[in-house]
Structure formats: structure tokens, C-alpha cells
Amino acid sequence: LGYVVPFDILNTALKKIENCNARYYGLETIQQAILQDNSWQIQLTNSNITAKxxxxxxxxxxxxxxxxxxxATTVDYKQSAIISNIQIENNHKNTAYERFVANGAIAMLPFGNANTMKFVWSLDTNKAEKLLTYNDHDFLRLVQNEFGNKLGNLQDIGKRMLLPLKCTVAxxxxxxxxxxxxxxxxxxxxxxxxxxxxxxxxxxxxxxxxxxxxxxxxxxxxxxxxxxxxxxxxxxxxxxxxxxxxxxxxxxxxxxxxxxxxxxxxxxxxxxxxxxxxxxxxxxxxx
Ligand SMILES: Cc1cc2nc3c(=O)[nH]c(=O)nc-3n(C[C@H](O)[C@H](O)[C@H](O)COP(=O)(O)OP(=O)(O)OC[C@H]3O[C@@H](n4cnc5c(N)ncnc54)[C@H](O)[C@@H]3O)c2cc1C
The missing domain is CATH 3.50.50.60 (FAD/NAD(P)-binding domain)
Structure with missing residues (x-):
């Protein structure tokens, strides 16, 4: 388990590689690459690179x-993760939690301030879709029942998103x-x-x-x-x-x-x- 790092902080940290004689191409994406004479000719959104x-x-x-x-092979688990930010009563003390429950697994990962965590509930997709229809109050009450009081009262939950869970292995x-x-x-x-x-x-x-x-x-x-x-x-x-x-x-x-x-x-x-x-x-x- 780990700490969830917001993208802008990660991006700022990555920029520092320029201090190590490396070039940072930021948010450019790779468009095409061709292997020619033992080198890759790589086309990014706004630049070209040659690499061994x-x-x-x-x-x-x-x-x-x-x-x-x-x-690559892909396995579709027919499970999804409900993901959101959640406000908790207690200080999370930079500790990540995961609880295996009858309907999947609930993880709480430190994120942002001492009382904010990333909430991840992995469960069967049909059940997850149903839980998305709950209002925040009912959903939070259900999560509190399933997760328990380890982090005190669960006080507020942000917008919930559904992420289909698959395994893709090269x-x-x-x-x-x-x-x-x-x-x-x-x-x-x-x-x-x-x-x-x-x-x-x-x-x-x-x-x-x-x-x-x-x-x-x-x-x-x-x-x-x-x-x-x-x-x-x-x-x-x-x-x-x-x-x-x-x-x-x-x-x-x-x-x-x-x-x-x-x-x-x-x-x-x-x-x-x-x-x-x-x-x-x-x-x-x-x-
Ligand atoms: C809900 C959830 C909870 C998780 N919790 C944990 C955990 O507690 N502990 C743990 O170890 N792992 C956890 N994981 C797994 C972990 O998040 C991933 O394994 C990890 O982020 C993979 O990092 P990555 O850089 O390989 O890939 P990604 O995080 O997918 O990053 C790939 C990057 O490549 C960029 N990209 C894509 N296409 C292009 C292109 N054409 N050109 C340029 N850039 C491109 C993308 O924008 C992205 O920034 C969790 C995953 C999920 C979904």
C-alpha cells in the first residue's frame, strides 16, 4: 500500500531531472517510433528524439x-473500483489501510492533508454500478459499516468514479x-x-x-x-x-x-x- 501523490507534485519532481543532464519533455506524448540502424527515431508531439x-x-x-x-494478454475480472476522496475524523498519520469485506476490499490511502484519503472499493462491477446510484449520505453510512471505526467517523465523500479492473500482462x-x-x-x-x-x-x-x-x-x-x-x-x-x-x-x-x-x-x-x-x-x- 502507499501514499497517493497528486499529478502536479509528481510532475514538478520529474522536472528536476533537468538538473542531472537529462531533458524533460513534459506532457508531450509519443506519436510514432521507428527502429532504424540500431536507433529509434521517435516522434513526440512537438519534438523528435533519437535513442539507442x-x-x-x-x-x-x-x-x-x-x-x-x-x-499482451488481458484478463477482465468483471470487477470495478469505486474511487473517491474521503474526509475522515482521525489523522491518518500517513498510514494506508485495506480491509477485506464480504463485497470485495476497501482501501484507504493517505492523500493530501491529515484528514483526507483516497478511497478505493474493489468489487463486482454489477454491485459497484448499483452503489454509484446511492446518495452520498447512504453510501458513506454503508462504507462506515463495512470499514469500521479505525479512522473515526467518515465525514464526507467526493465525486465517486468507477474504474474497470483488468490485468494486462506483456x-x-x-x-x-x-x-x-x-x-x-x-x-x-x-x-x-x-x-x-x-x-x-x-x-x-x-x-x-x-x-x-x-x-x-x-x-x-x-x-x-x-x-x-x-x-x-x-x-x-x-x-x-x-x-x-x-x-x-x-x-x-x-x-x-x-x-x-x-x-x-x-x-x-x-x-x-x-x-x-x-x-x-x-x-x-x-x-
Ligand atoms: C485504485 C488503485 C490503487 C492502487 N494502489 C496501489 C498501491 O497501494 N500500491 C501499489 O504499489 N500500487 C498501487 N496501484 C497500482 C499503481 O497505481 C500502478 O501500478 C502504477 O501507477 C503504475 O505506474 P506506471 O508509471 O507504470 O503507469 P501509469 O501510472 O499508468 O503511468 C503511465 C504514464 O504514461 C503516460 N502515457 C501514456 N501513453 C503515453 C504516450 N503515448 N506518450 C507519453 N506518455 C504516455 C500516461 O499519461 C501516464 O502518465 C493502484 C492502482 C489503482 C488503479
């Missing part, structure tokens, strides 16, 4: 993935002078709160391999990245999938974890992103 390596960090519907001819992590990271590689259901964490380990691994590399798009280097990241992606995907397949499956899994401490320990360790093959940046070691 194209990194797809452009989310679940990645254009880079398509340009690199990497296929069939491979690398192509010719192209590599996928984050959701472009593996966009998962948010129930296990793993997507960003997995993506950060992608970034850390790729950065470590690229550090001091002679040719960033070298196929040997990219294959090392794919081999390094394979297990982490596969295992996290599987654990997430078990929780999401259906909510009955989730309950059986939770019971099983309670009964088998070694399995619970393994699950918790993996969900915390701990494995024996972590990149340096994930361990806080500079490159």
Missing part, C-alpha cells in the same frame, strides 16, 4: 509495447532495443497494492544494468533485465490473481495462510517486495 533504447513506461495500454511488437519484457517497466509490462488488479512497488523494482533493476553500460539497447543487457525480473513479475502476478479471481477464493487463501505459518511468512515477504535478488537501489545502495 526505448523504455515503455506508458501504462497498461502502452504504445511502446505495440511499437516494439510485444504482445508476453515478454523486452523487444528489439525496447524494454517494458511498470504497468506497461504488468498492469495488475490493485487489491494486493503491488503495481507501483513492482514497477519501482523494474526501474531499480534497469538502472543498475544501464549504469556504465556501453550500448543501452544491447540485447544481452536487455535479456539480463528480462531474466532478472521474470520471477518477481510471475510470483507477484500469481499472488495478486489468487486474491482477485473471486472473493471466495480469497477467503480460502486467507484461511490457508492462517493455518500454514510458513506459507503466510512467504506471502508476507513477497508482498513486502523482499526477495533474495533485489537491485541495489531497492536496498538503498547508490549506483
Amino acid at each position: 533504447l526505448l523504455v515503455g513506461a506508458d501504462g497498461a495500454d502502452s504504445i511502446v509495447r505495440k511499437l516494439a511488437n510485444i504482445a 508476453t515478454q519484457l523486452v523487444g528489439n532495443r525496447a524494454v517494458l517497466i511498470g504497468n506497461a509490462a504488468n498492469a495488475m488488479h490493485p487489491i494486493a497494492a503491488q503495481g507501483l512497488n513492482l514497477g519501482l523494482r523494474d526501474v531499480a533493476s534497469l538502472a543498475e544494468l544501464l549504469h556504465n553500460s556501453f550500448d543501452a539497447g544491447d540485447s544481452e543487457l536487455l535479456n539480463k533485465y528480462a531474466a532478472w525480473r521474470y520471477d518477481d513479475h510471475k510470483i507477484i502476478n500469481k499472488l495478486t490473481h489468487i486474491l482477485t479471481k473471486d472473493f471466495r477464493g480469497r477467503d480460502s487463501m486467507m484461511t490457508m495462510l492462517d493455518l500454514i505459518p510458513s506459507a503466510k511468512k512467504y506471502f508476507t515477504k513477497r508482498a513486502c517486495g523482499l526477495n533474495n535478488n533485489l537491485p541495489k537501489l531497492s536496498l538503498g545502495i547508490a549506483l
Whole structure:
């Protein structure tokens, strides 16, 4: 689980890469890219770039993935997330919460001031659509009943939006002078709160391999990245999938974890992103 960072703050932070001898192209989008003579000729909205390596960090519907001819498979869970901002009575103390309830899972993620959180309720789409028709007062009362009093009284809720939940996984992590990271590689259901964490380990691994590399798009280097990241992606995907397949499956899994401490320990360790093959940046070691 994590803190939700508003887009403008993220964008301002990203601009600072210009202090590191890099160019920031802001909100320009990639329009087209062609691989010619071992270099990508990339056309952005207002600029052109030449690059030895194209990194797809452009989310679940990645254009880079398509340009690199990497296929993807999609599973539609027929579930949706109701997302909104919620005002709570208690200070959230920068702590994220998730409660598994009969109708899915309710997550509260720190966002903005001490009494504002992002509210995410994942549940079957037909039920979610019905809950959208409730007025704010009735909806808030229902959420309070389901979530409990951990954060005090739930005081106000903003506009509710519905996000269909799917899982889109690339069939491979690398192509010719192209590599996928984050959701472009593996966009998962948010129930296990793993997507960003997995993506950060992608970034850390790729950065470590690229550090001091002679040719960033070298196929040997990219294959090392794919081999390094394979297990982490596969295992996290599987654990997430078990929780999401259906909510009955989730309950059986939770019971099983309670009964088998070694399995619970393994699950918790993996969900915390701990494995024996972590990149340096994930361990806080500079490159
Ligand atoms: C409701 C919800 C709750 C979540 N909670 C958690 C959590 O608690 N913990 C966790 O680890 N993960 C969580 N996740 C998952 C996490 O949000 C994602 O895994 C993460 O945001 C993926 O980051 P990304 O940069 O790879 O992709 P994205 O966040 O999708 O970003 C892709 C970016 O690429 C840009 N882009 C797209 N196309 C182009 C183009 N053609 N040219 C240029 N740019 C382009 C987009 O505008 C976007 O800015 C949650 C997800 C959801 C939906």
C-alpha cells in the first residue's frame, strides 16, 4: 500500500531531472517510433528524439509495447473500483489501510492533508454500478459499516468514479532495443497494492544494468533485465490473481495462510517486495 501523490507534485519532481543532464519533455506524448540502424527515431508531439533504447513506461495500454511488437494478454475480472476522496475524523498519520469485506476490499490511502484519503472499493462491477446510484449520505453510512471505526467517523465523500479492473500482462519484457517497466509490462488488479512497488523494482533493476553500460539497447543487457525480473513479475502476478479471481477464493487463501505459518511468512515477504535478488537501489545502495 502507499501514499497517493497528486499529478502536479509528481510532475514538478520529474522536472528536476533537468538538473542531472537529462531533458524533460513534459506532457508531450509519443506519436510514432521507428527502429532504424540500431536507433529509434521517435516522434513526440512537438519534438523528435533519437535513442539507442526505448523504455515503455506508458501504462497498461502502452504504445511502446505495440511499437516494439510485444504482445499482451488481458484478463477482465468483471470487477470495478469505486474511487473517491474521503474526509475522515482521525489523522491518518500517513498510514494506508485495506480491509477485506464480504463485497470485495476497501482501501484507504493517505492523500493530501491529515484528514483526507483516497478511497478505493474493489468489487463486482454489477454491485459497484448499483452503489454509484446511492446518495452520498447512504453510501458513506454503508462504507462506515463495512470499514469500521479505525479512522473515526467518515465525514464526507467526493465525486465517486468507477474504474474497470483488468490485468494486462506483456508476453515478454523486452523487444528489439525496447524494454517494458511498470504497468506497461504488468498492469495488475490493485487489491494486493503491488503495481507501483513492482514497477519501482523494474526501474531499480534497469538502472543498475544501464549504469556504465556501453550500448543501452544491447540485447544481452536487455535479456539480463528480462531474466532478472521474470520471477518477481510471475510470483507477484500469481499472488495478486489468487486474491482477485473471486472473493471466495480469497477467503480460502486467507484461511490457508492462517493455518500454514510458513506459507503466510512467504506471502508476507513477497508482498513486502523482499526477495533474495533485489537491485541495489531497492536496498538503498547508490549506483
Ligand atoms: C485504485 C488503485 C490503487 C492502487 N494502489 C496501489 C498501491 O497501494 N500500491 C501499489 O504499489 N500500487 C498501487 N496501484 C497500482 C499503481 O497505481 C500502478 O501500478 C502504477 O501507477 C503504475 O505506474 P506506471 O508509471 O507504470 O503507469 P501509469 O501510472 O499508468 O503511468 C503511465 C504514464 O504514461 C503516460 N502515457 C501514456 N501513453 C503515453 C504516450 N503515448 N506518450 C507519453 N506518455 C504516455 C500516461 O499519461 C501516464 O502518465 C493502484 C492502482 C489503482 C488503479
